């Protein structure tokens with residue numbers, strides 16, 4: 247059956263189908279035009295075909311042509327068809343009922359009525375681009391599906407994608423902002439029914455990259471909820487709901503939250519140092535995720551100055567830049583491929599003289615530099631980490647003798663090495679270890695991260 251006969255079938259159903267919806271039924275044909283253009287062209291061609299048959303066809307062809315013209319005039323409310331019939335003095339029925347499209351109830355013709363409610367909903371948000379999504383009422387969906395099935399229409403586009411595109415175009419013109427399909431700042435979800443319309447917004451998080459230094463021992467990287475009450479507040483935590491009074495996260499995040507008008511944020515660090523370890527050098531990379539931001543353009547220089555001033559001698563941030571979700575994944579994955587340099591102050595269990603130290607240091611360097619150590623999950627973290635053996639590479643070790651019971655080491659290792667255990671051996675769980683090679687129990691007293699190289 248050719249296309250024009252299909253059009254006749256559609257309107258013989260005594261149903262009004264608007265040009266938008268008619269065009270949508272044949273979307274896979276004559277692409278790179280619009281549904282409305284396609285719909286109008288189909289109506290006009292059907293009309294012209296019928297008109298010719300009426301003017302120069304056989305008797306039965308004229309009968310068919312009149313039926314077709316009537317269907318277009320009565321059901322499609324197609325003015326050119328009405329005018330031909332009027333001119334030829336052929337009567338047709340004027341349907342008194344409103345010109346309501348059977349499929350869309352004129353949603354496409356009245357798209358502009360949805361603009362106002364959308365604008366109202368998004369007015370408080372800063373965004374550069376957006377995407378329209380639709381959640382369609384089952385009534386619309388079912389009607390469309392059974393219509394297509396009954397008339398064997400196999401080349402249609404879905405109602406949803408048609409609506410998304412048209413609404414997107416209209417909104418883009420109104421806002422003078424483009425649609426964005428991969429990472430839209432704003433996703434506007436329209437819940438659409440024949441008589442209902444509501445909007446839900448999905449706001450892309452704002453990601454800020456930076457590096458932090460920690461000059462203070464005794465604070466964790468991120469807020470640590472109380473183990474006893476899981477953050478509700480109890481006697482154990484002095485009703486603070488947390489294990490430590492503050493954290494790197496809590497010192498850095500609030501100003502960013504204030505500036506971007508968010509209530510919730512997440513701190514993603516490229517690995518983490520222990521609570522009692524300083525983070526020095528050029529700092530540790532982090533990405534701060536600001537959730538549901540109303541502002542996306544922040545004065546990063548001002549924030550840096552403000553935060554560094556407020557946290558003098560505690561925490562310092564630098565290298566701030568706008569970032570994205572992929573960077574969060576990247577800094578997490580890269581953490582184990584980095585080289586880290588530590589400074590460790592080590593206590594010796596029994597006195598040792600300088601000569602002995604030099605000899606043992608030489609043995610230490612020979613054994614460990616460029617080698618792999620095997621670390622079973624340390625006892626101190628065994629309650630929250632899977633028990634397994636990690637292989638870590640040691641690059642460089644430098645040592646200095648301070649006094650008979652204190653030594654200092656500069657150690658460069660692969661990211662994720664447990665340094666305290668590398669020194670103490672953790673009762674043989676790390677091997678080889680400094681204690682094992684020195685043949686004296688050694689203990690890491692103080693540890694600083696001097697640098698993280700990428």
Ligand SMILES: [Zn+2]
Pocket residue numbers: 263264265266267268347348349350351352353354
């Ligand atoms: Zn329609």
Ligand SMILES: [Zn+2]
Pocket residue numbers: 472473474475476477478479480481482483484485487488
């Ligand atoms: Zn508590």
